[in-house]
Amino acid sequence: MDLKYLVREPEHITPATPLLILLHGYGSNEEDLFSFAPTLPEDWLIVSFRAPLNSQYEGFSWYDINLMNLENRVDVPQAKESMNAILQKIIDLKQHYSLSDGPIHLCGFSQGGILSYALALKKPQLFSKVACLSCYPEERLLEDIVKDKKKLEHLRFFISHGTEDAVIPLEWGRKGSELLYDLSCYFSFREYMSGHGVNQKNYLDLMDFFGK
Numbered sequence: 001m002d003l004k005y006l007v008r009e010p011e012h013i014t015p016a017t018p019l020l021i022l023l024h025g026y027g028s029n030e031e032d033l034f035s036f037a038p039t040l041p042e043d044w045l046i047v048s049f050r051a052p053l054n055s056q057y058e059g060f061s062w063y064d065i066n067l068m069n070l071e072n073r074v075d076v077p078q079a080k081e082s083m084n085a086i087l088q089k090i091i092d093l094k095q096h097y098s099l100s101d102g103p104i105h106l107c108g109f110s111q112g113g114i115l116s117y118a119l120a121l122k123k124p125q126l127f128s129k130v131a132c133l134s135c136y137p138e139e140r141l142l143e144d145i146v147k148d149k150k151k152l153e154h155l156r157f158f159i160s161h162g163t164e165d166a167v168i169p170l171e172w173g174r175k176g177s178e179l180l181y182d183l184s185c186y187f188s189f190r191e192y193m194s195g196h197g198v199n200q201k202n203y204l205d206l207m208d209f210f211g212k
Contacts, residue, residue, distance in 0.1 A: 062082040
């Protein structure tokens with residue numbers, strides 16, 4: 001499964017160049033979060049992946065969602081396949097650009113954020129800063145996460161959720177802060193007066209998180 005992507009290359013790429021991976025939400029595409037690129041650090045390599053599956057109406061998805069079944073709304077095998085594809089593509093990009101010691105950051109919205117939780121907590125050695133926007137930690141993707149605090153202590157999470165989110169309830173989003181608290185991870189959890197999206201204040205705080 002080879003993922004299509006958009007890339008913004010910095011003027012100079014060294015082995016220490018930071019890499020930021022962007023993962024869009026259900027029914028969207030690689031152009032969505034790529035719109036963040038102009039306000040992100042200029043010396044970062046930014047890559048926005050397109051999910052591999054066609055979603056029901058338009059755009060793409062990382063896995064199918066069954067809205068009629070709240071208990072099993074995630075197609076877990078598809079989600080795991082997408083995660084493996086993302087990890088493989090990250091390895092390919094590191095080789096292609098000869099990135100040997102730069103940090104790798106993750107930013108996912110909604111479905112992409114759900115995968116970001118799972119990717120970061122399963123492979124913490126790979127990642128540094130992780131932003132999970134308008135999403136929640138899906139328990140069935142977190143069965144074999146790393147729980148060793150020493151292996152998690154370098155991670156920095158930014159979690160945000162809209163108080164009026166009609167797609168993923170705020171209560172679900174708050175489970176993220178509970179999970180990260182239990183794992184003794186560094187995180188900030190912020191709620192914004194918005195629906196299922198990123199409002200201006202949320203966006204500025206996110207840029208501040210990545211810019212620090």
